Amino acid sequence: MTDDNMAGHLKTWQTYKQQGISGEFKMEHDIGAALAARCDTLVQDLYQAKRDAQGLEFLGGYGGLPSAQDLQRKYQQKAVGGAEHDPNDNAVARIQQHIEIVETMRDAYLAAIGQLQNVDQYNSQQMNGQTDQVR
Numbered sequence: 480m481t482d483d484n485m486a487g488h489l490k491t492w493q494t495y496k497q498q499g500i501s502g503e504f505k506m507e508h509d510i511g512a513a514l515a516a517r518c519d520t521l522v523q524d525l526y527q528a529k530r531d532a533q534g535l536e537f538l539g540g541y542g543g544l545p546s547a548q549d550l551q552r553k554y555q556q557k558a559v560g561g562a563e564h565d566p567n568d569n570a571v572a573r574i575q576q577h578i579e580i581v582e583t584m585r586d587a588y589l590a591a592i593g594q595l596q597n598v599d600q601y602n603s604q605q606m607n608g609q610t611d612q613v614r
Contacts, residue, residue: 482567485576492583499590511592518585525578532558532570 498504506514535558541551556562561569589595 489580492587495587496590499587504591506591508592511588515585515588518581522578522581525574529571529574
């Protein structure tokens with residue numbers, strides 16, 4: 480997905496969230512709760528994928544040939560460093576974009592079932608969980 484597509488998806492879900500807050504976007508409670516729970520699971524999986532990608536920052540075993548070193552550097556950049564033309568062209572940044580979209584989806588579902596008060600609580604729990612995992 481291009482940055483434009485990702486931004487478009489995020490904007491779409493931000494709109495749904497606002498519509499949920501204003502009461503324009505509604506759904507049955509059980510369906511919304513199930514969708515929000517699935518989003519939580521997906522977010523956790525995405526955070527794990529992000530940690531895995533961050534672990535690829537320093538690669539080894541490519542040997543000493545200049546072409547092997549170039550290949551190693553390119554793989555490391557693709558994982559965490561980005562390219563010269565776009566520093567965000569790496570797996571970690573792309574995964575983070577997906578996390579933002581899925582968290583916004585979850586918030587939209589919660590707002591649509593009248594659980595807006597839980598949105599901030601969910602966000603706080605997610606942030607605390609991620610902070611604990613970093614330590």
